[in-house]
Every structure is written in structure tokens, then in C-alpha cells.
Amino acid sequence: MTMQAQSMQSLNPTRTVARRGRDLMITGALLMLAGLVACGIGIFVGLLFSSGTLSFIVLVIGILILLIGFGVMIRGLTIRRDNEPALVVTDVLSRELDARYTLIRNLSRPNLGYIDAVLIGPPGALVFRLVDKPGTYSNEGSDWLERRDSGFVLSRLDATRECVTDVYALREYLTKHQLGQVPVYGLVVFTSPEVQLSARQPVVPIAEIRTLMTALRRDFLSADRIDQPTAEQVVKVLYQ
Secondary structure (H helix, E strand, O other), X not given: XXXXXXXXXXXXXXXXXXXXXXXXXXXXXXXXXXXXXHHHHHHHHHHHHOOHHHHHHHHHHHHHHHHHHHHHHHHHHHOOOOOHHHHXXXXXXHOOOEOOOEEEEEEEEOOOEEEEEEEEEOOEEEEXXXXXXXXXXXXXXXXXXXXXXXXXXXXXXXXXXXXXXXXXXXXXXXXXOOOOOOOEEEEEEEOOOOEEEEEEOOOOOEXXXXXXXXXXXXXXXXXXXXXXXHHHHHHHHHHO
């Protein structure tokens, strides 16, 4: 893949996402059908053989399969086709980065899971964990505190650990595709303009949207670590 554009490419694997959603809905429908069949068998066994225990067990199994299938179908219907916070990040990066860089947003693949966005270029690969919440937050290590009326309290936000999970998942995925030499980094970015951040010894670097480029230049963009053909191969593996 040769990149001719003068600015960073921004890609959204919509076909892959749509196909995954369709596959999930088909799987869910088949599970629901299997659950209905199991429920029917349970009722039939109860009426024919007067075996209450066996009938109950088969009915429970059928209902469980039915519920799982319903959940899978809902997941297929609600899977995100795009990620609005990633578009905000795209707008910032496209003004600063050249054609050597590619941002893949809304990345969702088997054996990888879902990642908000990945930036690929000569420095390696950077996993974005995007948070679109206003407020005042303090990051201490892997934990997040949120300001409330009574002061800072432990937040339900788990952005750092989620980002670390995504980084390890991408490293493993690239290694399976003979790209284990590609360094993978992580960055937690808050995209809401109404946010204030502070940090003390963060496990993963953090940034607000207005400080995004500063954070990138301080760490990820500080050195070129892979050649352009390798970067293009990473894009191909993730976007194909």
C-alpha cells in the first residue's frame, strides 16, 4: 500500500464492522431458534413422559440459549459503525501529521476486540482510549478520581486499564501476523472541551484534546522506530 496523500489518512473499516454486526445478528438468530427448539423439546418431554425433572432441565437450557441469542442479536444491532470522539481526534491529527501516518478508528476485529483508534506511522503504533465525558479528573497510577460536591472520589472510569488491555491485545495480534517488532504505545485522551485533568505517576500518558499534540510529541512522536514499508504493512493487516 503506497500513500500518496499529503496529510494523514483516516480510515474507518466500515465493511468489516458491518460484516461483524451482520454475523452477530445471524448467530443470535440461530441461537434463539435453537433455544426455541430446546424449549419445545422440554415441553414435549414433560407431556409425553411425565418427567418433570428432565423437562425442567431442558426448558432451563432452552431459555438460557434463547436469552444468549437475544443478547448476541442486540449486540449485532448496536455495534458502533463509527466513533464520534475518534473524529474529533482525527480533526486534530490531520492538521499536524503527514502522509506517513494513518489513523484507523473504530477498529474491531476477531482476536483483537474493539479499539477506539490506532495511529500508525514511523514511531510505531499508538492505541487511543477515548473518553468523551466532561468533568474534573485526577489520574493516580491506574486509578481515576472524579471531583464531586464533596471533593475527589474514586471514579468508575477505568480508562487506563482498558488502554493497557488494548495495547497488549494489539501487540499479540501484530505478533501473530509476523509484526512483533512494531512497538505499541497507549494514550488516554479526553475529547470533551469541558474537562480538567491532573495526573500523578500515570501508568499510561493522558491528554485533553487541546494538549493532544503536546503529549504525542513528548512521547510517541519523539523518535522513528520502524520503516515506512513496515508501517504500511501494519495498516494493511489491521484494515484488510
